[in-house]
């Protein structure tokens with residue numbers, strides 16, 4: 001009963017459409033003729049998750065079964081994606097925990113007792129115990145965490161990094177020492193978008209700044225078109241070179257999983273339905289939600305949304321050698337998210353919701369909001385962007401949710417110091433990156449607290465480099481004007497005002513496309 | 527002659543606790559400790575004294591502090607009520623004074639030292655450290671640390687006062703009255719720069735971008751080999767000025783500690799219970815050019831261990847834990863010292879481009895509009911003015 005993605009043209013019968021904006025949403029009347037791209041409905045899920053996991057470990061692609069790769073006395077390391085995936089957090093039990101349990105069962109049967117489990121968080125923040133427990137499950141957490149065999153990767157722990165050499169392009173490959181010196185490295189992925197997984201898992205997830213800086217820079221990121229298409233992404237080419245070098249030193253057994261589109265569980269599931277199909281009850285639910293949100297204080301709205309857990313279902317799992325596994329994964333992700341779109345438009349409209357990969361249980365500051373819209377959504381295309389070169393992006397987000405100094409301390413300084421100086425990603429890197437990346441206080445907070453690495457805001461900004469390069473103007477509806485200006489953007493109160501402002505760039509009757517995110521969709525623009 | 531007279535101590539009656547965006551009504555209203563009066567022009571019948579006709583007389587932060595009662599009771603015995611305020615003065619000699627002819631245009635160093643009081647030089651005065659004179663309450667004239675706080679001499683907020691030869695500096699040819707007016711505050715800034723003992727390449731933080739902060743920034747830039755000079759400014763136009771006066775970088779008060787932390791790779795410590803955060807690490811030298819509790823705290827908390835905190839302007843009370851634990855050198859800087867030639871240096875600096883531009887923005891008021899003038903001076907930062915002054919030659 002699933003339906004593919006859908007492109008609707010707004011006419012006089014089209015009801016107002018839902019647009020997310022931070023900790024809330026609005027119902028927007030789009031001009032007639034606006035194209036609306038809806039993500040496809042959820043694919044069928046695997047009937048028996050435990051069985052599917054077992055099956056994938058027994059019958060991997062281009063590899064012996066996992067069981068055959070294990071032997072007594074070996075060093076086994078299991079790495080897994082951190083809390084940046086999936087979004088929102090999955091209802092317990094998390095798929096990663098279920099897979100890790102089975103891997104551990106096989107290891108136990110084979111007499112492997114030197115096992116360590118590491119969260120591959122790269123330069124993201126350390127997870128709290130509760131967050132870690134949610135992902136790996138209570139049993140694994142209790143068995144491994146107290147003895148220090150379950151931990152967050154520390155990209156700044158010099159003693160526990162291994163430099164494996166340089167790629168043919170001179171890129172340093174430096175990853176977690178335990179992982180690098182294991183007899184077998186099992187990596188457990190959640191592939192929410194096509195960008196995740198492949199050689200990105202080990203090559204970036206377990207790497208250090210020294211290694212990551214080779215592809216996380218403005219130049220590489222401008223040349224990644226798109227991030228969702230690893231064959232046209234410079235960032236991925238670099239990660240692939242690194243991954244192959246890693247493969248020469250350590251045996252990697254990759255496990256990749258794909259999920260359906262059930263991002264909102266009850267009572268928010270109405271938000272996933274297409275507006276013109278809303279029943280009276282759906283309409284009442286949405287109106288009630290809107291009214292509730294309108295009167296709820298910020299703190300309560302934050303809690304309402306951040307406590308939300310998704311009903312994700314597993315659409316597939318593949319294990320084995322990194323590259324063939326990833327090919328199959330990407331196919332499944334595309335199947336779930338791809339929507340055929342005919343041609344580009346002058347204006348692209350995107351609602352930016354409350355959550356992105358880098359503000360789980362935290363706030364979405366203006367930089368993260370920009371990254372979510374202009375990094376993630378803008379780049380969710382195959383072939384060419386939804387909006388034409390020189391076109392305008394209109395985004396919805398209040399841009400005022402503040403900076404959480406526990407999780408994002410370097411963001412405040414980046415916002416006040418770097419963005420006050422320049423917005424140009426290409427200038428920012430050489431001038432400021434090194435200072436932020438090596439700042440001992442940020443390093444300290446990354447290692448001992450729950451802070452993103454000092455360099456992280458730079459990556460967010462590089463990530464929007466392609467959009468900045470491509471677009472003629474960026475306008476935020478409902479965005480705090482000061483924050484918008486600091487980032488080099490403009491703000492408008494209403495869509496009408498935004499279109500009025502855009503008219504100097506794209507004329508008074510532009511073609512408009514609204515990307516109805518979330519859940520994720522991948523626009524295949526021909 | 528017409529004069530403004532401070533006739534009772536606000537500090538004593540403790541009326542000065544009124545705050546607000548504008549000058550508290552109390553101080554410009556009926557209960558103000560200041561009044562406009564007609565006085566006998568002051569004459570001091572001792573050697574070296576002469577009468578001076580005032581051209582311009584500035585309003586200084588210390589004047590506002592005194593008038594609003596924010597000034598510590600500490601200073602109360604060092605003034606003699608009633609007095610005519612005003613110690614930033616440019617004027618013309620009415621009488622000849624020593625080697626100077628009548629009509630000479632002069633600025634005054636307001637400090638009333640042993641020389642002016644007809645006393646044998648005290649140890650400080652003998653060393654040329656005139657601003658450290660310990661005889662400021664005795665001698666030929668009534669107590670008063672400076673002209674502008676002394677009953678007998680009169681002060682600048684009037685048409686005339688008495689000045690001593692030891693206080694006088696001839697205004698060089700070509701300077702406007704407005705430029706000359708700035709010589710006294712610049713001399714204080716020169717002294718501040720010396721007291722800051724900046725070593726080559728030192729990182730300096732100047733907290734405040736009012737007149738004191740801006741002039742200190744200029745003096746630090748011109749007279750020392752300071753490396754970065756970060757200036758804390760509240761208002762947009764102050765940012766511009768600070769950069770013109772030699773700041774490397776200008777930051778807002780709320781971001782100061784974070785910016786210094788970043789620039790110096792310091793660690794930031796955040797105590798519980800709303801206490802102010804502080805740095806382990808920080809700049810080499812800080813100058814408090816505001817005198818508020820917040821500003822002084824920022825200075826103490828942003829200075830590296832063993833660094834120096836310079837109190838320029840009258841300081842508020844603050845938690846001195848950092849001074850103890852971080853072994854800070856907390857030094858005061860008061861007025862300027864004659865032995866070091868601060869005034870001569872200041873008169874040179876007054877010719878600087880940035881100073882010439884600043885001189886053009888001096889806002890003069892006639893004496894009878896003193897309420898407006900004080901109100902303007904109180905809000906100067908917000909309104910974009912650096913120096914407000916009285917021009918007793920104006921009558922309407």
Ligand SMILES: [Zn+2]
Pocket residue numbers: 586587588613
């Ligand atoms: Zn003064």
Ligand SMILES: [Zn+2]
Pocket residue numbers: 639640641647648649650651652658659660661
């Ligand atoms: Zn003396």
